[in-house]
Amino acid sequence: MNDNVKYTLDESQIPKAWYNIVADLPKPPEPPLHPGTGKPIGPDDLAPLFPMSLIQQEVSTERYIEIPEPIRDVYRQWRVTPLYRARRLEKALGTPAKIYYKYEGTSPSGSHKPNTAVAQAFYNKEAGVKRISTETGAGQWGSSLAFAGALFGIEVKVYMVKVSFNQKPYRKALMQAYGATCVASPSTETESGRAILAKFPDSPGSLGIAISEAVEVAAKNDDTKYALGSVLNHVLLHQSVIGIEALKQMEVAGDYPDVVIGCAGGGSNFAGLAFPFLGEQLRGGKKVRVIACEPAACPSLTRGKFAYDFGDTGHLTPLVKMHTLGSTFIPPGFHAGGLRYHGMAPLVSHVHELGLMEAKAYHQKGCFEAALEFARAEGIIPAPESSHAVKCAMDEALRCREEGVSRVILFNLSGHGHFDMGAYTDFLSGKLEDKDYDEKALSEALAQLPPVAAS
Amino acid sequence: MNDNVKYTLDESQIPKAWYNIVADLPKPPEPPLHPGTGKPIGPDDLAPLFPMSLIQQEVSTERYIEIPEPIRDVYRQWRVTPLYRARRLEKALGTPAKIYYKYEGTSPSGSHKPNTAVAQAFYNKEAGVKRISTETGAGQWGSSLAFAGALFGIEVKVYMVKVSFNQKPYRKALMQAYGATCVASPSTETESGRAILAKFPDSPGSLGIAISEAVEVAAKNDDTKYALGSVLNHVLLHQSVIGIEALKQMEVAGDYPDVVIGCAGGGSNFAGLAFPFLGEQLRGGKKVRVIACEPAACPSLTRGKFAYDFGDTGHLTPLVKMHTLGSTFIPPGFHAGGLRYHGMAPLVSHVHELGLMEAKAYHQKGCFEAALEFARAEGIIPAPESSHAVKCAMDEALRCREEGVSRVILFNLSGHGHFDMGAYTDFLSGKLEDKDYDEKALSEALAQLPPVAAS
Secondary structure, three states: OOOOOEEOOOHHHOOOEEEOHHHHOOOOOOOOEOOOOOOEOOHHHHOOOOOHHHHHHHHOOOOEEEOOHHHHHHHOOOOOOOEEEOHHHHHHHOOOOEEEEEEOOOOOOOEOOHHHHHHHHHHHHHOOOOEEEEEEOOOHHHHHHHHHHHHHOOEEEEEEEHHHHHHOHHHHHHHHHOOOEEEEEOOOOOHHHHHHHHHOOOOOOOHHHHHHHHHHHHHHOOOEEEEOOOOOHHHHHHHHHHHHHHHHHHHHHOOOOOEEEEEOOOOHHHHHHHHHHHHHHHOOOOOOEEEEEEEOOOOHHHHOEEEEEEOOOOOOOOEEEEEEOOOOOOOOOOOOHHHOOOEOOHHHHHHHHOOOOEEEEEOHHHHHHHHHHHHHHHOOOEOOOOHHHHHHHHHHHHHHHHHOOOOEEEEEEOEEOHHHHHHHHHHHOOOOOOOOOOHHHHHHHHHOOOHHHHO | OOOOOEEOOOHHHOOOEEEOHHHHOOOOOOOOEOOOOOOEOOHHHHOOOOOHHHHHHHHOOOOEEEOOHHHHHHHOOOOOOOEEEOHHHHHHHOOOOEEEEEEOOOOOOOEOOHHHHHHHHHHHHHOOOOEEEEEEOOOHHHHHHHHHHHHHOOEEEEEEEHHHHHHOHHHHHHHHHOOOEEEEEOOOOOHHHHHHHHHOOOOOOOHHHHHHHHHHHHHHOOOEEEEOOOOOHHHHHHHHHHHHHHHHHHHHHOOOOOEEEEEOOOOHHHHHHHHHHHHHHHOOOOOOEEEEEEEOOOOHHHHOEEEEEEOOOOOOOOEEEEEEOOOOOOOOOOOOHHHOOOEOOHHHHHHHHOOOOEEEEEOHHHHHHHHHHHHHHHOOOEOOOOHHHHHHHHHHHHHHHHHOOOOEEEEEEOEEOHHHHHHHHHHHOOOOOOOOOOHHHHHHHHHOOOHHHHO
């Protein structure tokens, strides 16, 4: 143990393989199903959307999958990301807890998303793909794929959830600066978008709708593939670099976490940090408490049903078993746009069902309040999404103070909030309201789960 | 020499002392003068504005000044900053040149400014100061001092140049998030501000005006001191950490720069990188070509006069010998707000007069074009200020291609452009115009230089 505030590692310590938790789980996750036949889908069913190398990662049961050298080469620009000990925050809170955070905001686009964007762009390039279509919520994913597309020479087309498109013009500008095209979703460019606009001309959009648009474009164009920024197994796999590095950094720090915390929309930054620690536990290592933090306005883990559902609103995707609020559920337009998804990663959902983790839901005002206290102590402005993890970590630290117990808390600060200052302005001027989802709309959406869900 | 793209150093390599070029210059710079008496000012004249420790640094002729441990402690959060080899940009340009850049955008506020903000906040805190008033252009300095103030528990009041205040609302929000107060300058809060508004109700503001407001507030309030984000000797001193680190990193890279480049508004990021290299040269080391890049719309080094002038528009500061466009000169409202200052750091001006460096002026459209090409190759969006250095470095690299010569180019990427995406949107949509200063206004401003200038 020592007094450092920052733990970095030599670039030779950038992981050489991703970690796949499936290999260590007591029970495998249930397979995706074809919505027509109700039968498990095979690699060929996914071939119109993804290059085969990513499909193989999606279904892999290997514990470690080697990271190709060209991907590590790009990772080198900002990885190993720093692990910080939040000494100034600890002091401000007067807590006996030790708070550590892994900071993914040092990437070029300011979040953890490039970890998988670079990998996906690389494999698509290798497969000769010309164009990638994708969706984005707050824009962290879209700008990360735009960045990766620029590096590997692939065109990127982004369908951005309309409420975020309007709230966060700088994110859109960032995608354009990297050379990508970005349109507000629902758009008039796709059948899925037009169908929604016909029913709800003022739709604020949702990740579910934007996914439909992006998937449709990829399915209809031979030279275009689709990329998803969270939810899928291969995305969670790529994000495991976060936790693999954090394991080594905690070792250098001479500590091991009692609690590991991440915010969860689709689940990828949470899983990226938590799964390598859960893997240690599953292989006989120390038990850790793992907490996923989600928005109270879109609470798939705490209020959703664990059932087969579509990944998108337009029902173009396979059915996946996950915690879902129903594919037709549209969350209210709160500020953590990256957490506005109706479902949760099937692998995170499965791990939750296995009792290996907890979930908590938070309203946005409490999260912004925590984020400001964090910023004034630690100097970094958290992204609104990440502020959910900050809030949970601070609550845990305050509980340590009440109980007079010192615990080691580790959370993922998945991104900075430089592109989200409009949200902070709203909060500081008292304009921000806590949003709740509509209970009736949730019941209706859950009632519309596809029939296979009952089986 | 090796194939790395990133050169980091262990945190034990964070400099233990700042470097003061005055010790190595063949001739000392001329002293600041009292505007009333025309005599050199002494430390007591500055005491109402600055704590004595900073005044001592301002007039020091020591080569090295020890960095107090609490400052190094904060530096640790983001220093040593990375030195990158721009391999992807080199490839895109098809140049035989080797391009390196020192990236200061990894600091909490996204630029080099915290290097001095943290130091100034520390010394003020040590002197028992309650409040610091300051000016800011684009907001990089204001948000950095707000950050430092939050860490050391000092109130920060920022007068932000009105054109930037309106162009960059997210910077203002960042200052507020750190707990600082920010008002548009010229404001109605000070005599200096009211005097300008009476003459020019629509004034876009300037750094010169904002300095007058901040100095006035400090001069009138016993518990308040003033802080400047560039120009002064002690500020350039604090920024020397950039070049000291870069010297070591270039050594690890196995190269030494032929050309060292920085953008220059007040001159601090430029001097921070360049002076330690010039110091090596002055002490018998390798000669380097050093280039300061300034905006064509506010060209103090290339079009200004080397003369005694006021540092502010309201004439509250001492007279300093510098390259100046005249303290009444108001540059047009272009997008690199951090470079809109009528003068240049006296020490940079002196080094220029000694023939140790060159200066070049650039129009903004060419800079944004270069910045986009850089962003698509290297993944980082430069601040509009830093884009001037990017443009110059790329021009130098293209010249190497034409001449078939490989040179080693090192530039300072002083900050990222996450808060300046509005400017990129304007550029991408073709709305950005090249601005020129008004020749007549410049002649008039130069004609109004204080009488001592003629001596």
